[in-house]
Amino acid sequence: MPKLTIDGVEIEVEAGTTVLQACERLGIEIPRFCYHDRLSIAGNCRMCLVEVSPGPPKAQASCALPVADGMTVKTDSPMVRKARRGVMELLLINHPLDCPICDQGGECDLQDQAMAYGGDKSRYREEKRAVADKYLGPLIKTCMTRCIQCTRCVRFMTEVAGVPELGAVFRGEHMEITTYIGQALDSELSGNLVDLCPVGALTSRPYAFMARPWELHKTESIDVLDALGCAIRVDSRGGQVLRVLPRLHEEVNEEWISDKTRHACDGLRVGRLDTPYVRRGGTLRPASWAEAFAAVAEKLKTVKPEKIAVIAGDLADCEAMMALKDLTDDLKVVHRDCRQDGAFLDPNVPAAYRFNTTIAGIEMADALLLVGTNPRREAAVLNARIRKRWVTGALKVAAIGEKVNLTYPVAWLGTGPQTLKAIAEGRHPFGSVLKGAQRPMLILGQGALARSDGAAILGLSRVLAETSGMVREDWNGFNVLHTAAARVGGLMLGFVPGEGGRDGRAILDGAGKGEIGFVYLLNADEIDTGALGKAFVVYQGHHGDAGAKRADVILPGAAYTEKNALYVNTEGRVQSTQRAVFPPGEAREDWKIVRALSETLGRPLPYDSLEGVRARLVAVDPAFAAIAQGPAVAAWGIFGDPAVAIDAAPFAASITNFYGTDPISRASKTMAECVAEMNGRREHGGTGTYG
Amino acid sequence: MSEQSSISPEPTAFVFTDDNLKKAQALIDRYPSGRQAGATMPLLDLAQRQAGWVSRAAMDYIAGLLDVPPMRVYEVATFYTMYLLRPVGQHHVQVCTNLPCWLRGSDDVLRACQEVLGISPGETTSDHRFTVAEVECAGACVNAPMVQIGDDYFEDLDHASMKALLEALQRGERPKPGSRTGRQCSCPAGGPTTLKAVPVKGEV
Numbered sequence: 001m002p003k004l005t006i007d008g009v010e011i012e013v014e015a016g017t018t019v020l021q022a023c024e025r026l027g028i029e030i031p032r033f034c035y036h037d038r039l040s041i042a043g044n045c046r047m048c049l050v051e052v053s054p055g056p057p058k059a060q061a062s063c064a065l066p067v068a069d070g071m072t073v074k075t076d077s078p079m080v081r082k083a084r085r086g087v088m089e090l091l092l093i094n095h096p097l098d099c100p101i102c103d104q105g106g107e108c109d110l111q112d113q114a115m116a117y118g119g120d121k122s123r124y125r126e127e128k129r130a131v132a133d134k135y136l137g138p139l140i141k142t143c144m145t146r147c148i149q150c151t152r153c154v155r156f157m158t159e160v161a162g163v164p165e166l167g168a169v170f171r172g173e174h175m176e177i178t179t180y181i182g183q184a185l186d187s188e189l190s191g192n193l194v195d196l197c198p199v200g201a202l203t204s205r206p207y208a209f210m211a212r213p214w215e216l217h218k219t220e221s222i223d224v225l226d227a228l229g230c231a232i233r234v235d236s237r238g239g240q241v242l243r244v245l246p247r248l249h250e251e252v253n254e255e256w257i258s259d260k261t262r263h264a265c266d267g268l269r270v271g272r273l274d275t276p277y278v279r280r281g282g283t284l285r286p287a288s289w290a291e292a293f294a295a296v297a298e299k300l301k302t303v304k305p306e307k308i309a310v311i312a313g314d315l316a317d318c319e320a321m322m323a324l325k326d327l328t329d330d331l332k333v334v335h336r337d338c339r340q341d342g343a344f345l346d347p348n349v350p351a352a353y354r355f356n357t358t359i360a361g362i363e364m365a366d367a368l369l370l371v372g373t374n375p376r377r378e379a380a381v382l383n384a385r386i387r388k389r390w391v392t393g394a395l396k397v398a399a400i401g402e403k404v405n406l407t408y409p410v411a412w413l414g415t416g417p418q419t420l421k422a423i424a425e426g427r428h429p430f431g432s433v434l435k436g437a438q439r440p441m442l443i444l445g446q447g448a449l450a451r452s453d454g455a456a457i458l459g460l461s462r463v464l465a466e467t468s469g470m471v472r473e474d475w476n477g478f479n480v481l482h483t484a485a486a487r488v489g490g491l492m493l494g495f496v497p498g499e500g501g502r503d504g505r506a507i508l509d510g511a512g513k514g515e516i517g518f519v520y521l522l523n524a525d526e527i528d529t530g531a532l533g534k535a536f537v538v539y540q541g542h543h544g545d546a547g548a549k550r551a552d553v554i555l556p557g558a559a560y561t562e563k564n565a566l567y568v569n570t571e572g573r574v575q576s577t578q579r580a581v582f583p584p585g586e587a588r589e590d591w592k593i594v595r596a597l598s599e600t601l602g603r604p605l606p607y608d609s610l611e612g613v614r615a616r617l618v619a620v621d622p623a624f625a626a627i628a629q630g631p632a633v634a635a636w637g638i639f640g641d642p643a644v645a646i647d648a649a650p651f652a653a654s655i656t657n658f659y660g661t662d663p664i665s666r667a668s669k670t671m672a673e674c675v676a677e678m679n680g681r682r683e684h685g686g687t688g689t690y691g
Numbered sequence: 692m693s694e695q696s697s698i699s700p701e702p703t704a705f706v707f708t709d710d711n712l713k714k715a716q717a718l719i720d721r722y723p724s725g726r727q728a729g730a731t732m733p734l735l736d737l738a739q740r741q742a743g744w745v746s747r748a749a750m751d752y753i754a755g756l757l758d759v760p761p762m763r764v765y766e767v768a769t770f771y772t773m774y775l776l777r778p779v780g781q782h783h784v785q786v787c788t789n790l791p792c793w794l795r796g797s798d799d800v801l802r803a804c805q806e807v808l809g810i811s812p813g814e815t816t817s818d819h820r821f822t823v824a825e826v827e828c829a830g831a832c833v834n835a836p837m838v839q840i841g842d843d844y845f846e847d848l849d850h851a852s853m854k855a856l857l858e859a860l861q862r863g864e865r866p867k868p869g870s871r872t873g874r875q876c877s878c879p880a881g882g883p884t885t886l887k888a889v890p891v892k893g894e895v
C-alpha cells in the first residue's frame with residue numbers, strides 16, 4: 001500500500017485511491033465542484049488543485065490523481081492558494097453574480113467556496129456569456145447561465161439513473177448542458193440533480209422562491225411513500241412542510257430519493273381531513289371528536305363481532321395497527337387484514353415476506369430473477385442499486401412479467417407463472433444460470449402475489465430459491481418487494497385474520513353481500529370502495545381520498561410528517577418517522593385516536609403513552625425494539641403452496657402510475673404535473689417506459 | 692437542443708445509401724464488439740459526405756446504428772466544428788484567418804470572396820453554390836494564406852489568385868488544389884536553400 005505525506009502527516013492508503021480521497025481520510029477539506037464520490041471522475045473544474053512532489057512544478061487536480069508511494073502533497077501552500085483563487089476567478093467570469101435572486105443562495109457550493117477560497121475582486125471587464133434555459137420537466141427549474149459545466153448532472157443521468165438524456169453539446173465557451181427533446185427527463189430519480197448541481201443552474205421548480213435554507217426547521221425522518229423507508233430530511237416553516245431532501249443512508253438509499261418521495265410533499269398541504277365528520281342524512285358533516293366516537297360506538301352496539309371487519313392500508317403506522325389489533329381482539333373481531341391489495345403473503349414465516357438479501361446486499365448478487373415486479377416504479381431507489389450492480393458487469397438480470405425499460409438490460413423470459421413454474425421445476429435454461437451463480441437472488445413483486453394463484457407463486461418461488469442455492473447460512477436470495485410502507489410492520493404485529501377470519505378480499509366480498517356490516521378502514525384507500533356495499537364505514541386517515549369519500553364517520557389522523565411512528569421497510573428494517581409539524585386542526589396521531597375510541601367503547605387499551613404502545617409492539621415481536629438498527633436475519637420456513645393450480649394470465653403491474661400511489665401523492669399538484677408530462681411524452685413517442 | 696444552439700430541424704429522416712451502408716458497416720467492424728461507439732466520428736463524416744451536412748435525423752440514425760443514446764452522438768457532432776450542422780452551398784469555402792494566415796494577407800483573401808461572391812463569412816449565395824466561412828488554423832500555415840474548399844487546400848493565395856480561383860469555380864471548372872505559386876508541397880518559396888548538391892558517396 002502506497003505511503004504518502006499530506007501536509008506533513010504520513011498516511012497509508014490502498015493503491016488506486018485518489019489524492020483527494022486520501023486528503024479526505026485525514027479530514028482535510030479539498031474544494032471541488034465536479035468530483036462526486038458516487039459518480040465517475042471528470043476532472044474538469046480544476047477546483048481541487050494541490051501541490052504534489054515529485055512531479056511537474058505546477059498544481060495538479062487531486063480528484064483525478066492516484067496516490068503514489070513517497071508522494072508529498074501540500075493542500076494549503078501559497079501555490080495552492082493562488083491556484084484556487086485563479087480557478088475561482090475563471091469560474092466566476094461567466095457566472096452571473098445574482099445570488100440575491102438565486103434559489104441556491106445559502107446552500108450553494110460556489111457561493112461557499114468563493115467565500116472560502118476565492119479572491120475579493122474580479123479583473124474581468126468584458127461581457128459575460130448567456131445561455132438559454134432548458135426545459136427539464138415540472139420538477140427542475142433551470143437557469144443555465146449559472147452552469148459551470150461540471151457535468152455532474154450528465155454523469156448522474158447516465159450512470160446512476162440510467163437515462164442518458166442529458167448531455168454537454170458544443171465546446172469551450174459555447175458548451176451547454178441540454179436534453180435533446182425539450183421534454184421532461186424520463187426518470188423517477190431526476191430530482192436528485194438539484195442536490196447534485198453545485199450551483200443554482202438546476203433548482204427545484206416546485207420549491208422555487210419558497211424559502212431560504214436558514215429559515216427552515218429541519219427534521220430527520222424517513223419516507224413512507226414506498227416500502228424502502230428512505231432516509232429523508234423534512235424542511236418546514238411555520239407549520240408547513242416545504243420540501244423533502246434525502247439524507248445519507250448507505251444501507252438503504254445511499255444519498256438518492258425518488259421524485260415521489262421528494263416532491264409529493266405539497267400533497268400534505270391540500271385535501272386534508274382536519275376535523276371529524278359524521279354522515280347525517282346522506283351528507284358528511286363536521287363533528288366534534290365526541291360526536292364522531294359516539295356515532296361509532298352506537299353503531300358498534302348494533303353489529304355483532306362476526307359482522308365487523310378492519311382493513312389497514314399502505315400508510316398505516318405500526319402503533320396504530322397495534323392499537324387497532326388489540327382493540328379488535330378485545331371485541332372478538334376476527335375479520336382483519338393489512339393486505340388491502342389481497343396479496344398472498346404468509347405472516348407466519350418472516351423470511352417469506354421480507355427482502356432478505358437487503359438492499360445493500362444486491363451489490364453482492366451475480367444473478368437476479370425478477371418475478372412480476374417493476375422495481376423502477378415500485379422502488380425507484382432500489383432499482384438504481386440493481387443498476388449499480390449491473391454496471392460492474394457482475395450481475396445478470398432476467399425477468400418474468402410485462403416488458404419494460406428498467407434502465408439496464410434484462411432477459412425477458414416470459415410473462416406469467418408458467419415460466420416461473422418451468423424454472424422452478426428445472427425445465428428452463430435460466431435455472432442453470434441461477435444454479436451456477438455464487439449469489440443468486442429473486443425478487444417477487446406484489447404483481448405476482450396479488451392474484452388468486454398467489455399461494456402457488458409464493459410456493460414455486462420458495463422451491464426455486466431452495467433448489468437454486470439461494471437459501472444458505474451466509475446468503476438469502478429470496479426477496480419480496482413491497483410497495484407499501486405499512487405492510488411488513490402489519491404482518492409482523494399480526495394484523496391478519498384471526499381464527500376463522502376473512503382476509504382483505506373476503507372482507508370486501510362479504511361487505512358486498514351484506515355479511516359484513518361494519519368496516520373500519522385505517523388509511524385504506526387503495527381498495528375498491530364501491531365493493532363495500534351497504535356496510536357502515538369508519539375511515540381513519542389524513543386525506544379526503546377514496547376511503548373518506550365512502551365513509552360514514554371520518555376520524556382525522558396524522559400524516560407521516562406529523563407523528564413519531566414506526567414503519568418497517570421491505571427488508572424488515574424498523575425505523576421511526578419524526579414529527580416535523582403538527583397535524584392540521586383537530587387531526588390527531590393515529591394510535592391515540594384508536595386509544596380514545598377504546599375508551600368511548602368502555603374497553604380502554606392497557607397503554608396510553610407512545611412508550612406503552614411500543615412496549616406492546618416489542619412484546620409481540622422483539623424485532624420492534626431494534627429501531628434503526630437494521631434488519632435481523634429472518635428464519636426460513638415452509639410457505640406458499642406450489643401444488644395450487646396456476647393461472648396462465650400474465651403478471652399485471654402493481655403500480656400503473658408511479659406519481660399517484662397513495663393519498664398524499666394523489667393530492668399533490670406537482671405529481672399531477674408529472675403524470676401529465678409523462679403522458680405527453682408517451683404520446684410523442686418517448687422511450688416507451690410508461691407505455 | 693435549445694433554439695439558440697439550433698441544429699436545423701429539417702429532414703425528419705435520414706438513411707445511408709446502400710453503398711454508404713456497406714462502408715458504415717466496414718467502419719463499425721473496425722471496433723471490437725461493445726465498442727462500436729468508436730465509429731461515431733467516421734459515420735458522422737460519411738453522413739456529411741452523403742447529405743452535405745449533418746442533420747438531427749442523421750445523428751439519430753447513426754445513434755441507432757451504433758446502439759448508443761442519441762445524446763452521445765449530438766455531443767460529438769456539436770463538439771467538432773468540421774461537422775456542419777446546417778446545410779452549406781455546393782462549395783464550402785473555409786478561409787483561414789488565424790494569425791499566420793492573417794499576417795500573410797488573409798484579409799485580402801476574404802475581400803476577394805466578398806467581391807466575387809458578394810457574401811460575408813457565414814453566408815451562402817442565393818443560388819446555394821457558395822458558402823464562405825472563417826476558420827481557425829487549418830494546419831497549412833507554412834503556405835499561408837490558405838483556404839479549404841471541400842476536401843481541397845488552396846495555398847499561397849493573394850487577392851488576385853483567390854479571385855481567379857473563385858471565378859474558375861463559378862465557371863464550373865475544377866482548379867488543381869495546392870499552392871497557387873506553384874511551389875512543391877511546402878518547399879521554400881524561392882527554391883531550395885540547403886542540400887543543393889547531390890551528396891557524394893564517402894562525404895559527410
Ligand code: SF4
Nearest residue numbers: 147148150151153197
Ligand atoms: S447544470 Fe449544474 S450539475 Fe449540470 S453541469 Fe451545470 S453546474 Fe454542473
Ligand code: FES
Nearest residue numbers: 043045046048063
Ligand atoms: S474536483 Fe477535481 S477537477 Fe473538479
Ligand code: FES
Nearest residue numbers: 787792828831832
Ligand atoms: S494559420 Fe492558417 S493554416 Fe495555420
